[in-house]
Amino acid sequence: MTLQRTLQRRQLVLGGLGAAALATATGRAFAADYPERPITFICPWPAGGTADRSMRAICQIAARELGQPIALENRAGASGMIGTKALASARPDGYTIGQIPISVTRFAQIGTVQIDPLKDLSYLARTSGQTFGIAVPASSPFKSLRDMVAQAKAKPGTISYAHAGVGGATHVGMEQFAQAAGVKFNAIAYKGGSAALQDVLGEQVDMLADSSSWAPHVESGKLRLLATWGEARTPRFKDTPTLKELGYDVVVEAPNGIGAPRGLPPAVEKKLRDAFRVAVASEEFKKVADSIDAPVMYQDGPDYRKYVEAVYRQETELIRKLNLKELMEKG
Template sequence: MEKEAIPAATKYPEKPITLIVPFGVGGGIDLVARTVEKSASTHLGQPLVVINKPGGTGTIGWNEVASASPDGYTLAMTGIEIILQPLYGPTKFHYPSALEPIAQITELSLIMAVQADQPWNTLEDLIAYAKEHPGEIKFGHPGIGGINHVLGETFAKTANIQLEQVPFQSGAEAMSNLLGGHIQVVFLNPAAVKEQLKAGKVKALALGGEKRLTDPIFATIPTFKEQGLDVVCNSWNGIAAPKGLPEDVKKKLSEGIKKVIDDPEFQRNMENLGLQVTYLGPDDSAKKWLIDSQQLTKTVQETGIAENIKTQKK
């Protein structure tokens, strides 16, 4: 049936499509990729095969995709790191221009959380405490220069308080240190906070998004903006291809991916992971990359993160 529908010139896809995840198995982005993999074959006509190529904060995997032939058979999972990494020093490719977006799958509004038995119930309480005790509050995040770190520093700068950052290897490690009382604050994505929030082990003080989240567990968390601070920092995950896909391939691919994302089962699976599906098509994603690039270039300079990393690299 399908054969009749497709003109001879565009037989794509004829073989399984490789989706490279430039991070290790088990991370948040890997889970998104595997949720796509799970629903893909019915909508794409061919299986999607996830391959992990971890290392170098994503650069090893993205380098491989950026130098792959643009035939639609090698794709990459992307995240906000493709914008951030080139800001910290030379990378082999300038990813925002060496790759082209096919879709944005999800947008993650980061959550600022503290241990449940801390005396702070609002952002105001914490800011007041931090003003009296400069440098005493330590915040954890999974990796220097990552979006969680950027959010933490942006918050501290906007609120005009001094927070010390403690880097961890993963969100889970930051969370266990928060629960153990070794640090006081974490900035993590909703999935990493959900279970602890549900069990009443942590309190969420603020959300990094423009709007509140819809999931009832998160719906009560006010945004930074609602609490009078101009702090917005969102992370996202999507799929991209090497620049220069043939028009027809790009069209079929983005339509196929859109069908995957519209699939109710996919949406349910994402919801289970604590992730909100926020679809953007190829053009809208490209616009977003541009806006994020401009915004983050400014942020990492103003917060001193870029400078900090560059001096260490020397």
């Protein structure tokens, strides 16, 4: 190699190192200034629901930590997948973040949303779970879950339940329970929990499977709560047993999480993780979570990602076991 070629090669190497150093320095400067403007938060559910209330509360607290407003934008539809797809498609600069429904691990594998939750999203924090349960009208002959299961075994497919959409947590949770109990229900899908609740209150459907939309109606005596689906009893309804303690190995909590598009600059990711860590730990958020029966289930970003990966593997087997692809095709 000639002396001239050697010098040219050294210049190229040094130039490349200089460009890399410049990019690193630029990234650090960007992170140091971040955030310089308001942040958009995509909530994939309608305004006014429990997820919306939870996310609004946590964003207000995180905004104070970051020194910039966080504007919540509702992009509801397709069981939360419209907003999740929009989040995954956004620019990964830290100015678009949002809620990630854990059901994305199921819908991605079924094919109803064209994203890979293991590759297309950054995970910032797992925040809180939900309290799911089975409720019946006060006039129902079912005084307990045991009564209902006995009837379902005697007359398969005659007991109906309302849920918020095929493939969602309420539908899948009830079908898991049905398999564990050895019974078959008549599942009736609605476009949301509110419509399902109204038909159960109107006694057009035998049972409601939903997160805590039933709570005020149970307290007022219009509905009777037969069981909840968490790992432990919910403090607000401490006299109601869980499916697990009744002998059915079914736990559904569907925790909410916060994320961003993949490719988030590491320093920006850290700022967001730190802000939401403070927000979840605050008494202000805990009060809101308690009011909507949402147990705090915090995990920092790396642990949250591991949780999502584990759920993804579990969903692969669940989809096969419940024939969810076929059920989705039938609607």
